[in-house]
Ligand SMILES: NC(=O)c1ccc[n+]([C@@H]2O[C@H](COP(=O)([O-])OP(=O)(O)OC[C@H]3O[C@@H](n4cnc5c(N)ncnc54)[C@H](O)[C@@H]3O)[C@@H](O)[C@H]2O)c1
């Protein structure tokens with residue numbers, strides 16, 4: 307099989323191509339080596355992998371590669387939620403317009419490729435909630451409640467705290483950041499076009515992916531990466547929303563496994579969207595404590611009343627469909643995944659802590675706020 311990986315030199319892509327190498331497929335990576343993510347302007351790859359250093363939508367350079375592809379795993383993206391809010395054009399350009407350009411090109415040339423889109427659970431916004439008295443509902447933007455220090459999602463009728471259900475297929479989309487909107491437009495563009503062409507599309511809506519290799523260059527993304535950098539530089543961790551937000555952390559090798567299952571089961575995965583995560587929730591306070599124990603840090607974990615516009619309160623995947631149709635289950639427990647990550651990051655050089663700079667910028671731009 308001929309497999310093309312736009313964005314394949316990034317975090318998930320690197321784990322993916324390493325595993326695919328054992329399967330004797332022809333692999334081509336197309337990656338611009340975005341300087342936010344990559345410290346070096348080169349990647350070291352084995353001789354069996356072709357690498358094109360260019361924009362994934364530079365069709366003069368990589369058009370022929372796409373046309374020879376059986377499978378395209380679309381990984382190239384601008385990924386920071388916070389930074390997306392003051393780089394709107396960049397995010398729509400990279401995540402949406404460039405994908406649209408690629409789809410036009412594939413259609414014009416009668417491609418029959420299977421495109422696997424790595425989308426995000428953020429497209430749901432807050433997801434589905436339930437009030438014990440008034441039933442289920444999709445919360446609207448909770449910014450007004452946040453401004454009065456009420457971090458939890460409340461029922462619009464009785465105003466009582468309500469219960470998060472899950473991020474799940476066929477839910478109402480209510481993205482609350484530019485990143486999320488750009489990813490929703492990307493996946494919908496791919497899916498809509500697959501209906502009237504020979505392209506097949508599978509969408510994977512990923513929760514928070516973590517593991518060795520996650521860039522610590524970009525201090526706008528990766529909660530675990532940011533917390534680890536703080537602790538390894540002997541700084542305290544500041545938890546937003548008093549530590550209450552909950553996230554679903556899925557280990558990168560588990561994500562790679564599900565992508566590979568999609569590659570080899572085109573019939574079962576095409577024209578479908580899947581929610582991918584561990585299926586369980588950890589609060590950001592849980593994460594900070596577990597990381598701190600793993601690092602054996604004595605630094606304080608501070609619960610602050612800071613919050614970011616564009617953050618949701620809780621995210622967690624319902625993985626029933628992925629388990630059933632893709633014959634997949636996430637295998638790596640958080641405590642094991644975090645140990646692998648910490649062992650890896652301790653071996654890296656220049657783990658500087660850029661979080662203060664980033665917080666200052668987010669505050670100046672109105673993304674990060676604090677309730678006094
Ligand atoms: N990591 C997560 O927690 C997570 C969660 C949900 C969704 N996703 C999605 O998974 C995909 C991969 O994420 P990742 O964590 O590996 O990100 P990453 O930033 O590590 O990798 C993305 C890669 O794309 C490259 N790239 C960016 N713009 C490009 C362009 N215009 N042309 C060519 N290459 C370009 C970058 O150089 C980088 O190597 C993305 O689509 C992201 O939206 C990731």
Ligand SMILES: [Zn+2]
Nearest residue numbers: 437440461464
């Ligand atoms: Zn109610």
